[in-house]
Amino acid sequence: MSRTIIYYKTYPLSSSDGALSSPTSVAASVPMHDNNRNNIATMDAISLGRPAKIRKVIQEAPSWICSTSSMAIRTKGKNNSIQNIIQPIVDEIKSGFQRIDEKEPVSLATADSAFPHLPPCTEATEAIVQALIQTPHTACYTHASGSPEARRAIALHHSFPGHSLNPQHVIVTNGCSGALELTLSSILDEGTLLLVPQPGLPLYEEIAESHGANVVRYRLDPNRSWECDMDNLEKIMAGVSNKSPIGAMVINNPSTHGSVFSEDHLEQLLDFALKHHIPIVADEVYGNLTFGSNRFHPIAKVAVKHGRRVPVITTSGLSKQFMLPGWRIGWCTFQDNIYGSLREVERGAHRIAKFQHGVSHLQQSAIPIMLSQSTAGLVNWKENLRATLERQATILCSNLDNCHCLSLAPPQGSMYTIVDLDLAPLDIDSDIEFAQKLVQEENVFVLPGSSFGVTDTFRVAFSASETTLEMASQRIANFCSRHAKIELREEKGRES
Numbered sequence: 001m002s003r004t005i006i007y008y009k010t011y012p013l014s015s016s017d018g019a020l021s022s023p024t025s026v027a028a029s030v031p032m033h034d035n036n037r038n039n040i041a042t043m044d045a046i047s048l049g050r051p052a053k054i055r056k057v058i059q060e061a062p063s064w065i066c067s068t069s070s071m072a073i074r075t076k077g078k079n080n081s082i083q084n085i086i087q088p089i090v091d092e093i094k095s096g097f098q099r100i101d102e103k104e105p106v107s108l109a110t111a112d113s114a115f116p117h118l119p120p121c122t123e124a125t126e127a128i129v130q131a132l133i134q135t136p137h138t139a140c141y142t143h144a145s146g147s148p149e150a151r152r153a154i155a156l157h158h159s160f161p162g163h164s165l166n167p168q169h170v171i172v173t174n175g176c177s178g179a180l181e182l183t184l185s186s187i188l189d190e191g192t193l194l195l196v197p198q199p200g201l202p203l204y205e206e207i208a209e210s211h212g213a214n215v216v217r218y219r220l221d222p223n224r225s226w227e228c229d230m231d232n233l234e235k236i237m238a239g240v241s242n243k244s245p246i247g248a249m250v251i252n253n254p255s256t257h258g259s260v261f262s263e264d265h266l267e268q269l270l271d272f273a274l275k276h277h278i279p280i281v282a283d284e285v286y287g288n289l290t291f292g293s294n295r296f297h298p299i300a301k302v303a304v305k306h307g308r309r310v311p312v313i314t315t316s317g318l319s320k321q322f323m324l325p326g327w328r329i330g331w332c333t334f335q336d337n338i339y340g341s342l343r344e345v346e347r348g349a350h351r352i353a354k355f356q357h358g359v360s361h362l363q364q365s366a367i368p369i370m371l372s373q374s375t376a377g378l379v380n381w382k383e384n385l386r387a388t389l390e391r392q393a394t395i396l397c398s399n400l401d402n403c404h405c406l407s408l409a410p411p412q413g414s415m416y417t418i419v420d421l422d423l424a425p426l427d428i429d430s431d432i433e434f435a436q437k438l439v440q441e442e443n444v445f446v447l448p449g450s451s452f453g454v455t456d457t458f459r460v461a462f463s464a465s466e467t468t469l470e471m472a473s474q475r476i477a478n479f480c481s482r483h484a485k486i487e488l489r490e491e492k493g494r495e496s
C-alpha cells in the first residue's frame, strides 16, 4: 500500500461569500497515487464557466452529533491491538521505485497474492457468462435464503452416506464472512459467551464484540499441530458462571495456520460440546485443501457418527477452494441435533437473511456448476490447486527452515503456516521488530505473531507463485544472516 500524494492547484473562488472551492475545481482535484510513476503530473483545474455559488456554511450548532448505535461503537474494538501492531508495519511498505534498492514489495501476510498465477477455473467464469446470457431470470429476486438450485447443490455437497441435508437448512450468504456474521448474529447477545480459537481469524471476535458478547479465546496447542487445548477449554468452562448464557464455540478446520484436525480430535470436541451444551460453529472455508496423508473431516459428518447430539452450523464458500474471494459466494448449513436444540436459531437466521433479500442471484447461478462432481475439468482444476499449494508450501517451508533462527512444521492444509522465530541469535528483540525491519530492509511483509496472540512467531501465506516465494525466502534468509549477533557471525567466519 502506498501513501497518496495529492497534486492539485487550488483556485480561489471568484464569489465573495465564502471560502469554499467551486464544484468544478473540486472535481479536478483528483488524488494521484504515487505508485504509478507515469501518472505523476500536476493537475490543472478545468474551469467549466462560472463556479456555482455555494451557500455560506452556518457556523452555529457545533453540538450536532448524530446518534450512533452501540453496535457501531463496539466495532471500534476493545483495544484494537491488531491494528496498532499491523498498521505501522503496513505504512513502511513502499513500491520498488520509491526505494533505493528498488525491491518490489512482497506480501506473505495474506493469501490474496494468488492472483494472477492461479486464475479462476474456466468452468466458473463460463457458468457466470452462461447465466448472464441464457438465464435472464437471474436478474430477478430469488428466495432471501438463496436460490432453490444453489441451496439444493449446497445441501447435496454437505450430505454424506447415512445423512442427507435438506436444502431448507441452507442459507446462501455474501462469502463465508457473511455466513459467520449471519450465524453469530442469530446466536449472540450482550453477555453471551462465545469461545473463539487463538490463534484464529479476528473476524469471529469482531462480529461477537459488535453484539456485546463475552468473547473468550481458547488456546490452540502448537505442540499438537494446533489442536484445541482441551484442558484449557475445561478450565475456561469451570470459570464460567452458571448464569451467563452460552452461545457457541467456533472452530476453524482446516485453519488459517495450516492445521487439519483428525477425526479423533473432532470427536473430542463433540464430547466437550455435548458435556457443556455448546453448539459448534465450524468455519470450513478451506474444505479439502489438505496435504499429504491429512484428510479433511467435516465436523457435521463426525457429529452424525457421534449420535447427532451436538448441533453444528457449518460456514463455507467458494472463496478459498476455488480461488474466487472476490465473487463473495458463501453459505451456512444448519445440522440440528436429535433434540431440535438449534431450531429457533435457524429460524432467526432465515429471518435476518431477509434484511438483505439474499445475495446476488447471478453469482448464485454458478454454485450448482461449481459443486457438481460431473462438471468436466473442475475436479482436475481443484486437484491442481491443491497440488500447487502443497508444492509451494514445501518450497517456502524448506527454504525458511534452512535459516538459523527459523523453524516450522510443514503445514497440513490451507494456505498459511506459522513460523517459529528464535530471537536469541538475532540482534532483534521481538516478532514485531522482526516484521517491521523485514519490511524496511527487504520489503517483505509477514504477519507478526504478537498480532494474533502467539509471540516469537510469524505467519506466512504460501499462495504466491514459486518464483515469488523463492525470492521472498531468499530475502528473509539474507535478513536473518544480516541480523545474526556479531559474535555468532564471527564464529561462523572462523569455521569456514
Ligand SMILES: *Cc1c(COP(=O)(O)O)cnc(C)c1O
Pocket: 174, 175, 176, 177, 178, 201, 252, 255, 256, 283, 285, 317, 318, 319, 320, 325, 328, 329, 330
Ligand atoms: C478467508 C476466510 C474467511 C472469509 O471468507 P470469504 O468467503 O472471503 O468471506 C472465513 N474464514 C477463514 C478461516 C478464512 O480464511
